[in-house]
Amino acid sequence: MNSSTTGVFNEMKTAVPTTHFGGGYAVTVGLGTPKKDFSLLFDTGSDLTWTQCEPCSGGCFPQNDEKFDPTKSTTYKNLSCSTEPCKSIGKESPQGCSSSNTCLYGVQYGSGYTIGFLATETLTITPSDVFENFVIGCGERNDGRFHGAAGLLGLGRSPIALPSQTSSTYKNLFSYCLPASSSSTGHLSFGGGVSQAAxxxxxxxxxxxxxxxxxxxxxxxxxxxxxxxxxxxxxxxxxxxxxxxxxxxxxxxxxxxxxxxxxxxxxxxxxxxxxxxxxxxxxxxxxxxxxxxxxxxxxxxxxxxxxxxxxxxxxxxxxxxxxxxxxxxxxxxxxxxxxxxxxxxxxxxxxxxxxxxxxxxxxxx
Missing domain, CATH: 2.40.70.10 (Acid Proteases)
Structure with missing residues (x-):
């Protein structure tokens, strides 16, 4: 396989700044209608994008942002157990159904876990990059070392991961740069061309x-x-x-x-x-x-x-x-x-x- 390709990384379709959070890096994205901003750790090692949700009936870890309240968004919708996203996440992590046939999910990480409802919601990456009916996890029982972030942005390889869900816009192409100093700003970018230096x-x-x-x-x-x-x-x-x-x-x-x-x-x-x-x-x-x-x-x-x-x-x-x-x-x-x-x-x-x-x-x- 070729070790280089053409193009330049100076015309990225979308780029958002990264912030250092403990041992990881976060970006700020919007969820819901009206949009509320949340800092989510971006993770190429996991698939589900999720945030902590009110009423946090099972307990939540401390975060810097206010928690997401699905009752205050006009575009939030729980997914049923018969939907493809529910079947997809069921292959990767324990999941089940509530008494009302709502899809439940559970994901375990090396540094914590999240359990909650699988849903669709509007995801806003930039004002011009808005994705309706984006599959998210609404976590009502969460714990772990997330260093004040509100959840995760899943950049993995499954159908529910962000690259797959946004593939028609970003063509399954993304990149990031993590700066040498935690006080400096890096970026997470989606779509666009690739550097000849890569x-x-x-x-x-x-x-x-x-x-x-x-x-x-x-x-x-x-x-x-x-x-x-x-x-x-x-x-x-x-x-x-x-x-x-x-x-x-x-x-x-x-x-x-x-x-x-x-x-x-x-x-x-x-x-x-x-x-x-x-x-x-x-x-x-x-x-x-x-x-x-x-x-x-x-x-x-x-x-x-x-x-x-x-x-x-x-x-x-x-x-x-x-x-x-x-x-x-x-x-x-x-x-x-x-x-x-x-x-x-x-x-x-x-x-x-x-x-x-x-x-x-x-x-x-």
Whole structure:
């Protein structure tokens, strides 16, 4: 498959700014008629777009916006259990019917869950991009670490995910850029052309419900690590905007950790924490410009992603006493590997779902 394509990312059909929320990123969209704005975390690892709904009879987590009240929208409509969206989400998560034949859904995440009513509502992305009868989840029992956001914007691959629901307008094409600093603004864009600078790798068919990519190797300081490619093929890898850190098979993480330590021998190692290794105490280097070895991830098709310095290390408690390599050991070589959002920073990450490709263009924001 070609590793590049033509076009320029300067004529996006729709672009909305992103905001940093904890370990994820959110955009503000409108729901209902009259429109009410909500900050939703955008997540390529999940499908359903949902928000917390009044009366929150089962309990809700704290959020910055007022909760959505379906009784105050003239376009809100619960879906029955016989509808295709209800059958679709039933294949992916537990769902059932209320006594009035209203479709109920339940979705579990690594950091929480949502349970509620499946419905259609008007979704407003920009004043000119309005989608009627958009399938959403109206969550009445929700919990988890959502950092003040009002719910999720599902950018996954199923029929109820946003790319599929808006395909007639956006042609199953979207992209985002996450800035190096959480105080800066990135963007989430839909439709439009693709940058000549973007190099593409195929979306694998081995993980049909997620955006699976084939990793072919890792380099540290310009040196390719001696990792058998079968290590990555065994576990499989997905790219996920909703996961912060990158999860690696044990064999790959061990090689990366060892090579990184070899190039950081001038700094004080600590015991590490929460599965993160190696970790350093930089408290005595507060005024130093610490040169970090370049870490690069290679994907099928000759695609090389050079990790920005902001995605190489992470502070455990916000200070300099425990700063760790921002890659987690899966604990084995069989569990799914994840290319997280911290390592995607500064790239325009392009999801050309119609063509089955994910691309990376440097200096995207």
């Amino acid at each position: 190099k593409f790798t195929p979306i694998t068919t081995k993980i049909p419900e997620l955006y699976g990519l084939d990793v072919s190797g890792i380099s540290v300081g310009g040196r390719k690590l001696l990792i058998d490619p079968s290590v990555f093929r065994t576990s499989g890898t997905i790219i996920d905007s909703g996961t912060t850190l990158t999860f690696l098979p044990s064999t790959a993480h061990s090689a990366l950790s060892s090579a990184f330590q070899e190039m950081m021998t001038n700094y004080t190692l600590t015991n590490g924490t929460s599965g993160l290794q190696p970790c350093y105490d930089f408290s005595k280097n507060a005024n130093d410009n610490i040169p970090l070895p370049q870490i690069s991830i290679f994907f099928e098709g000759g695609v090389e992603v050079d990790i920005d310095d902001s995605g190489i290390l992470i502070s455990v408690n916000g200070g300099l006493e425990e700063v760790c390599l921002a890659f987690i050991d899966n604990g084995n070589d069989k569990d799914l590997a994840i290319f997280g959002n911290l390592q995607q920073k500064t790239y325009e990450v392009v999801y050309d779902v119609a063509k089955g490709m994910v691309g990376f263009a440097p200096s995207g924001c």
